[in-house]
Amino acid sequence: MLAPPNIAWKKNKSMSRFWSAVVHGLTPYVPGEQPKLANLVKLNTNENPYGPSPKALEAMRAEVGDSLRLYPDPNADRLKAAIAEYHGVKPAQVFVGNGSDEVLGHTFLALLKHEKPLLFPDITYSFYPVYCGLYGVNYKTVPLTKSFEIRVEDYMVPNGGIIFPNPNAPTGCLLPLADIERLLEVNADSVVVVDEAYIDFGGESAVALVDRYPQLLVIHTLSKSRSLAGLRVGYAIGHPGLIDALTRVKDSFNSYPLDRFAIAGAAAAMEDRSYFEETCRKVVATRSRLVGELEALGFDVLPSAANFIFARHAGHEGAELTAKLRERSIIVRHFRNPARIAPFMRITVGTDAECDSLVAALKEVLATPV
Amino acid sequence: MLAPPNIAWKKNKSMSRFWSAVVHGLTPYVPGEQPKLANLVKLNTNENPYGPSPKALEAMRAEVGDSLRLYPDPNADRLKAAIAEYHGVKPAQVFVGNGSDEVLGHTFLALLKHEKPLLFPDITYSFYPVYCGLYGVNYKTVPLTKSFEIRVEDYMVPNGGIIFPNPNAPTGCLLPLADIERLLEVNADSVVVVDEAYIDFGGESAVALVDRYPQLLVIHTLSKSRSLAGLRVGYAIGHPGLIDALTRVKDSFNSYPLDRFAIAGAAAAMEDRSYFEETCRKVVATRSRLVGELEALGFDVLPSAANFIFARHAGHEGAELTAKLRERSIIVRHFRNPARIAPFMRITVGTDAECDSLVAALKEVLATPV
Numbered sequence: 001m002l003a004p005p006n007i008a009w010k011k012n013k014s015m016s017r018f019w020s021a022v023v024h025g026l027t028p029y030v031p032g033e034q035p036k037l038a039n040l041v042k043l044n045t046n047e048n049p050y051g052p053s054p055k056a057l058e059a060m061r062a063e064v065g066d067s068l069r070l071y072p073d074p075n076a077d078r079l080k081a082a083i084a085e086y087h088g089v090k091p092a093q094v095f096v097g098n099g100s101d102e103v104l105g106h107t108f109l110a111l112l113k114h115e116k117p118l119l120f121p122d123i124t125y126s127f128y129p130v131y132c133g134l135y136g137v138n139y140k141t142v143p144l145t146k147s148f149e150i151r152v153e154d155y156m157v158p159n160g161g162i163i164f165p166n167p168n169a170p171t172g173c174l175l176p177l178a179d180i181e182r183l184l185e186v187n188a189d190s191v192v193v194v195d196e197a198y199i200d201f202g203g204e205s206a207v208a209l210v211d212r213y214p215q216l217l218v219i220h221t222l223s224k225s226r227s228l229a230g231l232r233v234g235y236a237i238g239h240p241g242l243i244d245a246l247t248r249v250k251d252s253f254n255s256y257p258l259d260r261f262a263i264a265g266a267a268a269a270m271e272d273r274s275y276f277e278e279t280c281r282k283v284v285a286t287r288s289r290l291v292g293e294l295e296a297l298g299f300d301v302l303p304s305a306a307n308f309i310f311a312r313h314a315g316h317e318g319a320e321l322t323a324k325l326r327e328r329s330i331i332v333r334h335f336r337n338p339a340r341i342a343p344f345m346r347i348t349v350g351t352d353a354e355c356d357s358l359v360a361a362l363k364e365v366l367a368t369p370v
Numbered sequence: 371m372l373a374p375p376n377i378a379w380k381k382n383k384s385m386s387r388f389w390s391a392v393v394h395g396l397t398p399y400v401p402g403e404q405p406k407l408a409n410l411v412k413l414n415t416n417e418n419p420y421g422p423s424p425k426a427l428e429a430m431r432a433e434v435g436d437s438l439r440l441y442p443d444p445n446a447d448r449l450k451a452a453i454a455e456y457h458g459v460k461p462a463q464v465f466v467g468n469g470s471d472e473v474l475g476h477t478f479l480a481l482l483k484h485e486k487p488l489l490f491p492d493i494t495y496s497f498y499p500v501y502c503g504l505y506g507v508n509y510k511t512v513p514l515t516k517s518f519e520i521r522v523e524d525y526m527v528p529n530g531g532i533i534f535p536n537p538n539a540p541t542g543c544l545l546p547l548a549d550i551e552r553l554l555e556v557n558a559d560s561v562v563v564v565d566e567a568y569i570d571f572g573g574e575s576a577v578a579l580v581d582r583y584p585q586l587l588v589i590h591t592l593s594k595s596r597s598l599a600g601l602r603v604g605y606a607i608g609h610p611g612l613i614d615a616l617t618r619v620k621d622s623f624n625s626y627p628l629d630r631f632a633i634a635g636a637a638a639a640m641e642d643r644s645y646f647e648e649t650c651r652k653v654v655a656t657r658s659r660l661v662g663e664l665e666a667l668g669f670d671v672l673p674s675a676a677n678f679i680f681a682r683h684a685g686h687e688g689a690e691l692t693a694k695l696r697e698r699s700i701i702v703r704h705f706r707n708p709a710r711i712a713p714f715m716r717i718t719v720g721t722d723a724e725c726d727s728l729v730a731a732l733k734e735v736l737a738t739p740v
Binding site for chain 1: 385386387388389390391392393396397398399400401404406412415417418419420421422427430431433434435436437438439440441442443444468469471472475479480481482483484500501503504559560561584585593597598599600601602609610611612614615617618619621622623624625626627628629630631632635
């Protein structure tokens with residue numbers, strides 16, 4: 001039955017003829033490196049230096065068994081209940097997904113694709129323009145101020161939607177809740193998405209506003225403050241009418257994006273308030289100390305409400321410092337674009353010991369004549 | 371700072387004004403019910419009656435720990451290597467995703483969206499037209515023959531892609547590999563996707579053909595023959611040029627769709643060949659026995675190469691039998707549409723004991739005067 005092997009494999013240079021027009025036009029997102037080497041001080045992808053809640057670990061351990069042969073709950077009701085309870089909202093106001101990236105993806109397609117352009121900052125999470133490319137969303141970037149801040153007045157123009165992280169990435173700068181409310185008061189006809197991946201490290205959540213502003217959607221992840229980057233869980237909170245739109249897209253794409261471990265582990269993590277608060281406090285304390293030490297070394301550090309800091313040094317390029325740290329087995333993240341942020345390094349707040357290693361390495365680098 | 375609560379929540383009847391045009395046009399997929407009651411004989415979603423490989427369970431147990439704070443490998447290299455090894459292909463020929471539904475979703479957008487219509491059977495996995503709705507894929511359905519079979523000649527017409535499950539769902543009918551090869555020989559300019567969710571229960575995989583036909587993509591899931599529906603892992607195998615297209619879409623949507631449990635558990639499951647073969651054999655043996663018993667009760671059962679059967683009874687409607695089984699705590703699946711399959715029930719092959727319960731219940735139902 002087998003035909004003689006043809007040599008399509010090797011000679012075929014135009015496999016892209018099978019690609020859709022969408023694929024031809026994509027510029028995929030490049031996530032921070034996940035190096036496979038051990039013994040690195042890994043301060044490049046904003047993971048929590050502390051492990052997940054012991055109660056979450058226990059809940060995941062309990063999922064190991066024969067019931068893995070069965071599909072998970074497609075609606076993840078137990079997890080939605082835990083999230084609703086934590087935030088004081090109703091389960092119908094909660095949407096869950098495979099990491100906040102999946103939640104964001106569905107949000108771009110379901111709620112941010114309109115005739116008028118979507119607005120987001122020129123310096124922000126670099127996945128936003130990628131989603132726009134994937135779904136053909138028309139967008140316009142709005143420059144941050146000279147001090148790298150979001151000014152809500154700049155968004156008070158006709159738009160098909162607004163999205164920004166708060167605190168912003170990769171700057172770490174926080175927009176006060178009062179500013180968000182000022183924006184919501186005048187922007188009633190398009191969805192405003194506040195991406196709060198880092199809010200637990202120093203900000204006040206806009207979830208407090210969802211009952212009063214039906215156009216507000218707030219997105220969270222369990223990858224940062226809940227120490228569960230390895231589990232892939234994120235969620236959105238908003239008016240049930242917005243949640244319905246996300247659910248319609250999810251149910252047209254993948255019925256069961258959260259596996260049994262994700263549902264059980266994330267629910268237990270949401271329920272363990274004291275562990276969560278304690279680890280957040282520790283990260284915030286280390287951040288303060290780290291900022292002080294970097295400033296003492298001559299770094300200019302943007303005010304951070306996140307579990308990372310964004311720092312530059314007048315005498316050294318960001319790329320150069322990043323490379324020299326890497327030689328010393330310390331990985332931080334550097335963004336070449338846009339040019340305005342090229343001088344900076346984005347440094348995740350690790351344990352005190354990891355930050356000590358970083359500071360020691362930077363001292364060494366700065367002491368070495370160029 | 372808080373404004374007086376407005377009553378948008380209750381009075382707002384037009385939240386759909388925030389929805390994109392795409393959302394307005396969607397008809398989401400409805401998965402089989404995942405009832406939360408215990409003590410049901412659950413034969414409705416084609417789960418494996420046997421648990422996952424003990425080695426897979428061990429591998430998942432080993433993931434419970436502090437390393438869950440770290441992102442998983444975005445490329446899932448360890449899992450790709452295990453899949454490549456099992457199938458005798460190269461890792462560059464493997465794409466992995468969050469269940470085969472996510473893999474299918476990316477495939478529709480990346481490889482099946484072209485000017486000419488995508489072709490698939492009129493009776494098939496009912497998620498296919500849903501993906502077309504989500505991504506605006508132009509499609510045309512091709513009727514099965516009178517005996518519910520796919521005839522490859524019917525697909526030898528101009529098209530932008532072809533997709534069908536093999537064995538087909540919900541019929542369970544198998545298309546011989548020689549027929550698939552005949553189709554590939556004449557259909558060189560568009561992608562042919564063979565969705566092999568159920569192939570391990572009685573068919574020969576088209577993976578054997580991927581090195582000779584660069585337009586062939588074969589999709590598998592670990593939810594059926596690997597007993598891991600609760601873990602959410604699926605994969606595609608094909609020419610690296612097709613895999614690249616899927617990877618570009620994935621990296622424009624969600625960098626890390628597989629969590630640490632999914633990568634470790636799925637890799638271990640792929641490696642445990644003997645457990646896999648043993649459980650498949652048991653399901654196939656139970657299927658033969660079940661088919662014989664149903665035929666003895668007067669059922670007409672389509673020839674099945676899957677872990678489910680599709681059966682009708684001349685004297686009873688599918689909906690009626692499904693409802694009467696449900697009264698007896700046995701859940702099977704019934705499809706109202708298209709009308710041609712409304713007489714049937716789709717029954718998952720469970721354990722011998724579960725199938726005994728089903729047969730006993732059907733005897734009771736058939737013995738009761740209507």
